[in-house]
Amino acid sequence: MDDIIAAISTALGAGGISIIRVSGKGSISLVNSLFSGKNLEEVESHTINYGHIVYDGEIIDEVLVSIMKAPKTYTVEDVVEINLHGGIATTNKVLEILLRSGCRQAEPGEFTKRAFLNGRIDLVEAEAVGDIIEAESEEARKMSVQGLTGKLSQIISSIRERLLNLESRIEVNIDYPEYEDLEDMTTEKIGKELEEIGQEIETMLEESKNGKIIKSGIDVALVGRPNVGKSSILNAFLEEEKAIVTNIAGTTRDIVEGRMILNGIMINFIDTAGIRETNDEVEKIGVDKSMQIIEKADLIILVLNNNEKLSNEEKELLKYVSTKKNIIFVNKNDLDKKIDIADENVVYGNTVDKNGLDSLKNAIKSIFQLDDLVKKDFTYISNARQLSLINRAYEYIKSAEEAVSMEIPVDIIENDLANARKTLGEVLGEVYDEELIDTLFANFCLGK
Amino acid sequence: MKYDVIVVGGGHAGIEAAYATSKIGHSTLLITGNIKNIGDMPCNPSIGGSSKGVIVREVDALGGLMGKVADKALLQMKMLNSSKGPAVQCLRGQADKELYPSIMQKALMSQKNLELKEAIVEDLIVESNNVKGVILSDGSKIFCDILILTTGTYLKSEILRGSEKLAEGPHGEVRSNYLSDRLKDLGFKIIRLKTGTPPRIDVRTADLNKMQEELGDDTRYSFSFDGESSYDVNNQEKCYLIYTNHKTHEIIKDNLDKSSMYGGYVTGVGPRYCPSIEDKIVRFSDKERHILFLEPQSMVENSKYYNSYYLQGFSTSMPPDVQEEMVHSLEGLENARILEYAYAIEYDAIDPLQVKPSLESKILNGLFTAGQINGTSGYEEAAGQGIIAGINASRKIKGLEPLILKRNEAYIGVLIDDLVTKGTIEPYRMLTSRAEYRLLLRHDNADIRLRNYGFEAGLISDSQKEKLDRKILQCEEWKEKIKKIKIDKSILNNFFENARTSSLEEIIKRPVVNLEMLKEIYPEFKLCDKEILEELVIEVKYEGYIVKAYNDAQKLTKLEGKQIPSDIDYKKIKNLASEAREKLEKIRPISIAQASRISGVNPADISILAVYLRKEYGKNE
Structure with missing residues (x-):
């Protein structure tokens, strides 16, 4: 129990706040190294500290960090709890950073196990420790099985196959050096394959980790004429979701007016200040500006007034909007209907009695299949452990590549390859140590 | 009659076991079917090879005989x-098949506390799960405190050539008919294994000019850490390389149903590591040719192996007439005379999951097993287990804890751990890829790794120990010295472009720098002991990687230290998954580390086990 463990201790995607718990000797200084704010190593025990998690010069999230020094903690070890409000993506990112920085992903029930082993839980309670471990591991197993359907596991399997193949070609040279008819695995050959394998992992990391929706959320532009109710809609959302209303720069470099979290995914409302203060003369410019926003946003919510006929400008907007993912929200349905628009794909509502706002949310969910995203593609988004394993595998490949370039002998290079393969195997839950030998004898004809 | 130790079997495992216990001082009896067969090499005429060569060194480091005897019998x-x-x-x-056994026999005959006896053991004397002795085929009894079974392939062995099945051991030796049945009655799970050997060729009838010569190295090498090998470096025997061809493959395909394997006469599981030639052709049908070697068996004139060459790669269970055809289809062997036909052999072994890491049986107290009876293949694998069985037999008599080599300490440790943790369904052969810490398990440092264990056991003398200590000390001294010694760029410029003045350490770390270059750069190295210099260069050049492997291994060592009491009742641990419980129950690992290597035992099970251990056994888990 001399290492530092970390895990997300709140249900992901359930709300705006999540907590990552870190336990073990050295956990305070480890978190401190990623924290900008007070020096956590010098603060009193059992205090909550405000600051930011910073990694590689980038601010990851605004956080509250609870410092609890041993022994008066759950695990009787130093414990740090990081409160984040970043949704799935940020929470995972922070966990992943912790795992990269020297923490180990806690096993199911491990905090409780430590509490017991450190004497905090007595023998009577200990009966339950096994139950907790069993229950949590069952849950983790389900989650990983669920998450590993589809493309990602296929990609990982195929990379593992490649590694296995490469390794067996190296090993066969080592274990059967007298077989002169075997391919000689030169460092050049190995280097070339490593480069390709490295690229495959890179691509996979890009695709899985940087899926834009997961990483930075969905940029939504609320478009419409002045006074059509854009701000009211926004405020209604934000109030209900208790989201953060800030004016910090969003990832799109536009001003984000507010954020809410829907199924754990960040919804960024992009400021449409450009059209808000337009007058007749510059209406044209306003439309142009709207076009630009439409161009960049992932989703356009075009807000129209139920009580008015469509203007020419709105007709033009409708045309443009139809080329993108869009929702038409006809506001003020508490007033008489004067709008001349077909009912298809249109959500009616009003911000006075908040009618139609849930339909609007559901429309967003259904367009981006957010319900499915959480369930079906859990791996991509929810599993920092897997991400950190893939990153580690990538580092092994890089280290092997470096060794090749330094003309380090193959027996040492092979070590990195085996580690990369085993690490990827952990992602799939397949750690099977006879596989290399099986491959060796399946692919090569050897022996007396 | 009573001995401290009885060893049954005079193969490579039995030799090391009997030598160890007698050398340590226990009265030992080695029983074998034929004393003249002690140390026989029934299969290939070679010792060592990839990873196996390291095992020979490990046996030598522990104080065993294999390396020393091989050094006197090299071709x-x-x-x-x-x-x-x-x-x-x-x-x-390449070892001389006549010399090796005869030197070995002399060594054993002159060994104090050791008696040799020709007999066949057919039964055990057992009293309430304690082994007390053996019963011979003539009914006579011999008693002992510890029994070591190293029966090789002799348990109910059958020699197969085509449809012919002979109830005998290799070379027509007498087999043990009942011992494996008796073991089964006592609760051992008996497995049936298969292996094979290729034909032997009269070299005088071979056209060697048609073959590619395979020569030895120009440098003298020795297996043993204690003395020089005795072969003539400039006059080594040659091996020859040939290939199978289309005609060979056709003959084999046409006669496939006549082979014991494909004709359905074999029940045992053969190793993937040495498939018969018919297996190779069936399984790798797109391969146009297979590599074969012709290796000398003995250069002792008029001996039974003189002029007899071993055709490596051509193991088969075809009937003799087909073997003739097959051999004659090979280039250079068109008119060759076969001196001994190839055969497959089936034999009984025990399930190694019933063996403890000490090599003592879980079923019978005082019974140790080593070698092929435990499911392995190979002379070196047998010797490695033999010496451990011997050492642990002695430790048991003395009431000491057994010597259990860790996976990061020795290939022998990997071998035994694999056997007792994972079991085997085919004859187990060592491979370097089985050793996750192979960078630590090098052949050059086997003495540093293991000699102290041999010394502690009483198999390594004071002077051998002093030599080791000197080597370690000098290596350490050099490691400090090379940091301080600077080599001027004027010298280095002869070797590298744009060289800067650097320390000797920095120079050694350069990948391109080898031993020969080093001696030129820093002539004082020419005076340095070769062994020490090699050790130094490896340790310095690959320091980063070695340290990394060492640190990884340390984590493992910690878990190895977390012992599981032998009386643990897994049924009482309520949350274990049923597969894990079943496996733990069967294998009964001795440590948390060993438990975690069992397939089907998951991290959650390990956690539950750790919590249970703390709860039941307190802080001293």
Whole structure:
């Protein structure tokens, strides 16, 4: 129990706040190294500290960090709890950073196990420790099985196959050096394959980790004429979701007016200040500006007034909007209907009695299949452990590549390859140590 | 009659076991079917090879005989994998099949406390799960405190050639008919294994000019840490390389149903590591030719192996007439005379999951097993287990804890751990890829790794120990010295472009720098002991990687230290998954580390086990 463990201790995607718990000797200084704010190593025990998690010069999230020094903690070890409000993506990112920085992903029930082993839980309670471990591991197993359907596991399997193949070609040279008819695995050959394998992992990391929706959320532009109710809609959302209303720069470099979290995914409302203060003369410019926003946003919510006929400008907007993912929200349905628009794909509502706002949310969910995203593609988004394993595998490949370039002998290079393969195997839950030998004898004809 | 130790079997495992216990001082009886067969090499005429060469060194480091005897019986010697890195270099020697056993027999005959006896053991004397002795085929009884079974392939062995099945051991030796049944009655799970050997050829009838010569290395090498090998470096025997061809493959395909394997006469599981030639052709049907070697068996004139060459790669269970055809289809062997036909052999072994890491049986107190009876294949694998069985038999008599080599300490440790943790369904052969810490398990440092264990056991003398201590000390001194010694750029410029003045350490770390270059750069190295210099260069050059492997291994060592009491009742641990419980129950690992290596035992099970241990056994888990 001399290492530092970390895990997300709140249900992901359930709300705006999540907590990552870190336990073990050295956990305070480890978190401190990623924290900008007070020096956590010098603060009193059992205090909550405000600051930011910073990694590689980038601010990851605004956080509250609870410092609890041993022994008066759950695990009787130093414990740090990081409160984040970043949704799935940020929470995972922070966990992943912790795992990269020297923490180990806690096993199911491990905090409780430590509490017991450190004497905090007595023998009577200990009966339950096994139950907790069993229950949590069952849950983790389900989650990983669920998450590993589809493309990602296929990609990982195929990379593992490649590694296995490469390794067996190296090993066969080592274990059967007298077989002169075997391919000689030169460092050049190995280097070339490593480069390709490295690229495959890179691509996979890009695709899985940087899926834009997961990483930075969905940029939504609320478009419409002045006074059509854009701000009211926004405020209604934000109030209900208790989201953060800030004016910090969003990832799109536009001003984000507010954020809410829907199924754990960040919804960024992009400021449409450009059209808000337009007058007749510059209406044209306003439309142009709207076009630009439409161009960049992932989703356009075009807000129209139920009580008015469509203007020419709105007709033009409708045309443009139809080329993108869009929702038409006809506001003020508490007033008489004067709008001349077909009912298809249109959500009616009003911000006075908040009618139609849930339909609007559901429309967003259904367009981006957010319900499915959480369930079906859990791996991509929810599993920092897997991400950190893939990153580690990538580092092994890089280290092997470096060794090749330094003309380090193959027996040492092979070590990195085996580690990369085993690490990827952990992602799939397949750690099977006879596989290399099986491959060796399946692919090569050897022996007396 | 009563002995401290009885060893049954005079193969490579039995030799090391009997030598160890008698050398330590226990009265030992070695029983074998034929004393003249002690140390026989029934299969290939070579010792060592990839990873196996390291095992020979490990046996030597512990104080065993194999390396020393091989050094006196070499016909050719090679360093394998010298270009593939420090972790996998190994020695392989062609050994004289006449000399090796005869030197071995002399060594054992002159060994104090050791008696040799010709007999066949057919039964055990057992009293309430304690082994007390053996019963011979004539009904006579011999008693002992510890029994070591190293029966090789002699338990109910059958020799197969085509449809012919002979109830005998290799070379027509007498087999044990009932011992394996008796073991089964006592609760042992008996497995049936198969292996095979190729034909032997009269070299005078072979056209060697048609074959590619395979020569030994120019440098003298020795297996043993204690003395020089005795072969003539400039006059080593040659091996020859040939290939199978289309005609060979046709003959085999046409006669496939006549082979014991494909004709359905074999029940045992054969190793993937040495498939018969018919297996190779069936399984790798697109391969146009297979590589074969012709290796000398003995240069002792008028001996039974003189002029007899071993056709490596051509193991088969075809009937003799087909073997004739097959051999004659090979280039250079068109008119060759077969001196001994190839055969497959089936034999009984025990399930190694019923063996403890000490090599003592879980079923019978005082019974140890080593070698092929435990499901392994190979002379070296047998010797490695034999010496451990011997050492642990002695430790048991003395009431000491057994010697259990860890996976990061020795290939022998990997071998035994694999056997007792994972079991085997085919004859187990060592491979370098089985050793996750192979960078630590090098052949050059086997003495540093293991000699102290041999010393502690009483198998290594004071002077051998002093030599080791000197080596370690000098290595350490050099490691400090090379940091301080600066080599001027004017010298280095002869070797590298744009060289700067650097310390000797920095120079050694350069990948391109080898031993020969070093001696030129820093002539004082020419005076340095070769062994020490090699050790130094490897340790310095690959320091980063070695340290990394060492640190990884340390984590493992910690878990190895977390012992599981032998009386643990897994049924009482309520949350264990049923597969894990079943496996733990069966294998009964001795430590948390061993438990975690069992397939089907998951991290959650390990956690639950750890919590249970703390709860039941308190802080001293």
